[in-house]
C-alpha cells in the first residue's frame with residue numbers, strides 16, 4: 001500500500017503551493033530534503049510507474065484539480081561561496097533555496113551579477129527552467145552548471161551552461177529534457193567587481209548609486225512592488241504571456257500603424273514586442289470576468305480574485321489571445337507551464 005511508505009504523503013493539498021491559488025491536490029507528495037531523498041523519490045515513482053511532477057514555489061505553473069502520480073519538491077536549501085580568480089566568486093545553491101533570499105544574500109556580500117533579478121518569486125531550482133530574466137539580465141549570464149537527477153535512470157549528473165540551451169524564457173529543460181530531470185543544485189559565478197546593468201527601461205533613473213549593487217537591488221524591488229501585484233495578496237503567476245518575437249517585416253508593418261509601439265530588435269534579426277502593451281492597446285487592462293481579471297497596473301499579469309478554476313482561467317486567457325490576434329495579427333504564447341494530470 002502506497003500509504004505505508006515512510007515520507008510519502010497521500011492526497012496532499014496544493015492550493016497554497018501555487019501562487020495563482022488554483023484549487024489542486026497531489027495524489028502523492030514527496031518532500032526531498034537531500035539528494036539521496038530525490039533519488040529515493042524517483043526510484044519509488046519509477047518502481048510503481050507513477051508519473052512525476054516536480055514543483056518548486058509554484059509561481060510559474062498552472063495546476064489541474066488533481067495532479068496524479070508523484071509530486072516531488074527538491075528542498076535542498078544550502079548555499080556556499082568560494083573565491084575564484086580575478087574577483088570571481090563561485091556560488092553553489094541548492095534547488096530549494098528561495099531565489100529572492102539568495103539574491104539578497106549575494107548583494108549583502110557585495111557580489112554582482114543577480115541584483116537585477118531581485119523579487120522574482122520561486123526557488124533556485126526552477127530558475128534555469130525558463131532562464132529567469134528581468135531588467136536586462138538573465139540567469140544565463142551567471143550560470144555555470146546545473147546538477148540534476150535523471151528520472152530515466154535515477155542517476156545524478158552535471159550539465160554545463162552550454163548544455164542547458166538557455167534562450168529567452170527557454171531551456172533544454174522545456175524541450176529535450178522536459179519532465180525528465182529533477183534539478184538539485186546550481187553553480188553560479190558572481191563577481192566582486194562592479195558591473196551595473198542599468199540600460200533597461202527606467203531602472204537607471206531610479207538607482208541612487210550605480211556603483212552599489214545594494215542600490216540597484218533596492219531600485220528593482222521598489223519598481224517591481226509598484227508595478228506587480230504581490231501574489232500573497234492577489235494570487236497571480238507574474239507575466240501570463242511571453243513577449244512575442246516577430247519578423248522584422250511584421251514589426252515594420254505594425255510600426256507603420258502604431259509608431260509608438262515598444263519594440264526590441266534581437267540579435268537574430270527578429271523583433272521582440274511587449275505583450276503587455278499589445279493587451280493594453282486592446283483595452284483589456286483592468287478587465288474582470290468572474291474569478292479572473294487582467295491586472296489594472298500591468299496588463300501582462302492575470303489575477304485570481306478567488307473561487308475560480310483552471311478551466312475558467314484558460315478560457316479567459318484564450319479570449320485575450322484571440323483579441324490580440326484579431327487586432328494585431330500576433331499570437332501570444334502562455335508563460336506559466338501547464339502541469340498534466342499525470343496518470344498514476
Ligand SMILES: Cc1cc2nc3c(=O)[nH]c(=O)nc-3n(C[C@H](O)[C@H](O)[C@H](O)COP(=O)(O)OP(=O)(O)OC[C@H]3O[C@@H](n4cnc5c(N)ncnc54)[C@H](O)[C@@H]3O)c2cc1C
Nearest residue numbers: 054056057058059060121122123125126132133183237238
Ligand atoms: C509576481 C511574479 C513575478 C514574476 N516575475 C518574473 C520575472 O521577472 N522573470 C521571470 O523570469 N519570471 C518571473 N516570474 C515567474 C516565476 O517566478 C519564475 O519562473 C520562477 O523561476 C518559478 O520558480 P518556482 O520555484 O515557483 O517554479 P514552479 O512554478 O514551481 O515550477 C516552474 C516549472 O519548473 C519546474 N521545476 C521547478 N523546480 C524544478 C526542479 N528542481 N527540477 C526540475 N524542474 C523544476 C516545474 O515542474 C515547472 O515546470 C514571476 C512570477 C510571479 C508570481
